[in-house]
Amino acid sequence: MSLALPAPDMDRAITRISHEILERNSGSDSITLLGIPTRGAHLAARLAAKIEAIEGNPVQCGTLDITLHRDDLRMRPPRALMPTAIPTLGVENRNVILVDDVLFSGRTIRAALDALGEIGRPASVQLAVLIDRGHRQLPIRADYVGKNLPTSLAQIIKVQFTELDGQDAVTLEEGAL
């Protein structure tokens, strides 16, 4: 197991993404962050806290569960549903930023776009991820990336957050294919 991103670098990446989001959207007034549970939701909360500290006013931040829209439901045992919490201003005409920890096949994001479509019609949808590990199976890319991490399919990436795992870190494990 190797450390791909230690805690200080993880924090720097989150800070940089926050600034990029603000730059691209000219401030925080029009943006709504939606984290995909579990770890995307924690990452979204981190980004929101960072953006609030930079701009000095509150940011719309919530969670979006995509389980019911997954295309692999039939291949696995039933999954528990996670909370969906849409912030007060909704998504209508907002610049929605989907937040997830790792971008891999792109299927989660496809499901998230479907789930988002059920809720409303955002002005735009952007994607922020901490790690982009490649191996896309769909034409999807991220607008904000913490770190590009080229991997083999056998490797396993674990993103850890202090709230859940006791420490901040991204690790890379060699797994069996």
Place this chain on the structure above:
Amino acid sequence: MRHLLSIADLSSTQAIQILDTAEELSRVSDGPMKKLPTLRGRTIVNLFAEDSTRTRISFEAAAKRLSADVINFSAKGSSVSKGESLKDTAQTLQAMGADAVIIRHSASGAAQRLADSQWMTGSVINAGDGTHEHPSQALLDAFTIRKNLVHGANDLTGIHVAIVGDIIHSRVARSNVLLLTKLGAHVTLVAPPTLLPTGVESWPVAISYDFDSVIENVDVVMMLRIQLERMSELFFPNAREYSHYFGLNRDRLKRMKPTAIVMHPGPMNRGLEITADSADSARSVILQQVTNGVTVRMAVLYLLLAGSQELKVQL
């Protein structure tokens, strides 16, 4: 979990998982778009060999919100009235490719028979079998109680529920006693001795013949329908006397705890077990029960059908 046949088969963890799933699904149902793609391409058959309005419609609405295809099948107007057996009916449904059968039958154990047989491979959901069980009703009742009275916890510890009326004929009462006690609630059955089943002493409940002594202490009053269609003999002298001693009326409503709620699985005999003003009072959550019924049944269908067939052994 492959089938939902009785509450007795469920662990409290499984029951709580169903309630939690329903909780998340209720947020979807509250949103502007009510339809989810989750069960697209699955076929669900409503096999109702006994009359029903809300259970059948509720299951149908739940299945449709998850994009499943629903085939309604009632005994009246089908070959069942020509004498077709349950086996032949089940095999026909299997041949048509049903992924799940929701069955309501007047014989206790009909759902179990269907699940244990090799007649069909799909999931079986019991929507009421004779006087045995009605698990989805108990789940929606527990969900409604939890939503109204429990804040913070995920079970029903500390809640006191009175189930009042026709216990002997009620599968709703049986399923509710099992589920509510499993989730930590304290249950008191209130009925005249003639409407209590034999062996009730061994149930994990308190029993009272006096509604007035119970009403002030409970958080939930669950009124049951007097099932006149199942009564071949005389269980009480007359309707007026029953209403006087065991009916919910304005006077008893006033003596309930300030937070207490009134439930009824429906259909109601207004004026017999419950007066119209009690049924329509602010304490009544009877229509909430109907709304919650759809979300709880969506949760059941999701947990039984969304995953893969092979891996379905554990919930």
